[in-house]
Amino acid sequence: MNYPLWVVPDLGGSWVIGIISIIHIFISHFAVGGGIYLAFAEQLAYKRKDERIYNFLKSHSRFFVLLTTVAGAVTGVGIWFSVSLVSPDGIASLIQCFTLAWAEEYLFFVAELATAFAYYYTWDRISREQHLLLARLYAIFSVFTLVIINGVLTFMLTPGKWLSSHWWFDGVFNPTYFPSLAIRLLIMLAIAGMYALVTCTRIEEPKFRTFMVRYCAKWLLPVFLLGPVCMLWFLSQVPHSVLGTIFTGIQNSGVGNFSILARALYISLVLSGTILLFAFFGPFLNPRGFTFKVAILFMICGFAATGTTEWMREMLRKPYVVYNYIYSNGIHKDEIEKIADEGFLHRGKWSTALTAATPTDEFHNGEIVFRYQCMACHTEKGYRSMKKLLGQRDEQAIISFLQILRERDPQKNNYSNIMPPLAANDAEMKSLAKYLASINTDEREKNTAHRSPASDHSISMK
């Protein structure tokens, strides 16, 4: 609408954001959990006056600081960059809601970076008490970055009272804020433990190694003891219609569009269970056999579990960016009716400019509508491709489909749980149909040429 869009062929822009985000989430969770871990482990070293733990922490923190600051910052900027290219209208609204929160997030991030470097460079240079203090300060700043970003992330799923008050405070401290904060903290501790396990495998001395491996494995316990309770708390705050989507999926998984949510839920549950078993049979029961390679495999499990859980959270709020407020394609829910009367293309600055030169080129206009309204979730021929999903529909059948998609009443539009309603006037809808019909021409032809006339199946035929 108002901004130019980046077309990512085949993969789709949402996957670009998704991949960067999952890496970023893993690293940032690891940064926060790791901060807490370093503070506690240093306290342990201090209490036990154990040089070996100090040495361990020194080598552990080297890679840790490097990874969390560099990779964290790069992927963080990467998210902003890709989101503003792929879904500029959605992110514009989010920035407007939370200008203050974003600014604070930035401050805490800078403070976190500063303490991280101070912490790393002052090893052996300042007194042990002072260094412990720095470690704690670092832990506190990194937790505060979570305290804020968690507000924005949960707001998107459960905007709660904000929808009527529009007060930023209601938006940040929304219904799922606290359960989500708790779950994320637990996950962070687990990831910190997993990473420390990797470093532990480098310890030479067998007895100390066994001690540290067991100590790190225990960092996974909180999430398994308290995680399920927090998850139920979280789910109890989620809108009923969203839960409904999960349960429809559970009843008929394997068929139907809704089931992917339920299937993602199963994956996330099973991966979490795997991590528990892995921690038990690996580092806990067999600390001596827990080698570097195994530790890396364990990290990969953790990465996969985080990835699917975040992916599921993202899917939960589809087709919205902000639940019940802005759709995934950046269109506000309450604008749809007006757009249906007045037309879509002339509302946004950029789309007006794009169509100004060719007002009567239906194909071109249809492509613009597709890019602004459908490309947030679909591609032409790649991921969730129009070619496949349209199947053998011809232009007329596509128009009937779009007419259903244009209905705002969920009773009449059975896609309302997975797709935003089409926001377009009649002419724009016809243009879109014309454009879409050009994508799946081969599919339609395949139908007529499906069977070969020859009946010789011998494979040596030439």
Added chain:
Amino acid sequence: MVSESSQSRNGNFLQKFLKERLPVEELQHLAEKKKVPVHKHSVWYYMGGIAAVLFAIQVITGVLLMVYYVPEINSAHASILKINSQINFGWFIRSLHSWSANLMIAVVIIHLFSTYFMKAYRAPREFTWWTGLVMLVVCLAFGFTGYLLPWDDVSFFATKIGLDVASKIPAIGGLIAYMLRGGDIVSQATISRFFMIHVAVLPLVTLAVLGAHMFFIQVHGIAEPAFFKKLPEEKRKYEKFFPEFMFKDILVWLLAANVLFVLTMLWPWGIGPEADPFAAAPLGIKPEWYFLAPFQFLKLIPPMVGPIEGELFGIILMSLVGLGFVLVPIYDTGVSESRSKISTAFGTFVLLGVILFSLWGALS
């Protein structure tokens, strides 16, 4: 090993109870005596175990599928549709069975080549190797018979073509194909036979052969590759089978089960339209990936090679390759360096050929 804290009084009681009734100590002793060499190719020692776990999953999911599957020509396809869409978690069991079957064949092939290149077939492990080869044939037979059961479009034609090829085997081919089909055409009789072979004959054969395979492994211990044996005593590192290797084995199984689970969840197994024996074959029909290599190979041979029919020539050539695998333990006993090299070259040649023809078949 059990941690000190968990060796509580209850634990001791249980241990005592079991010790009095079972040969716990002997078994533990046996497991602790067995040791696994640690070197840079140790990963391959996990492959056999993964195959065994996947086989166990096949047995369990297979039994569950039998509850609803109907091996009858008019109901087979419908019963699979019902499993996929109406039975609670039916789609899940079926997808597990299909994915696990494919993974198992892949893992068994990897296991075969890894033991081949580590030369684990040499004396005294010839029987381990031969029972292994039987297992490979059994796995492929599982795949071939199971593929027909859903009775959909592609499975029908793939079976028809497969049996046509088999009938080209000199002397016995025609008879074998006729008996498997239960006549001249793929029909109800074929479904019945394939079903019986798939759910009764092959599992029993597997249990027996797999039992023998495991027995030989237990008797001989894990093979040490030649480069490892040559290392000086102090450089040869070992891991006890119990507990170190076994706990790692469990971790690997967990991971394998997760790979299977994620595949099942993200790409549940579909089903094509019901087979229509009177229709023409769909365009570009291909067999399952593990039969692609021979399929593509046969396709490339001209109709006549000298006086011999092309397909027959291809079959003879492939049989010779198979014979090479059967005879390799006798040929390469580890005494002659040149024979060892030739065997490695032969294996590499076959492996590359299989990969090349499979890719070629998949892409064409």
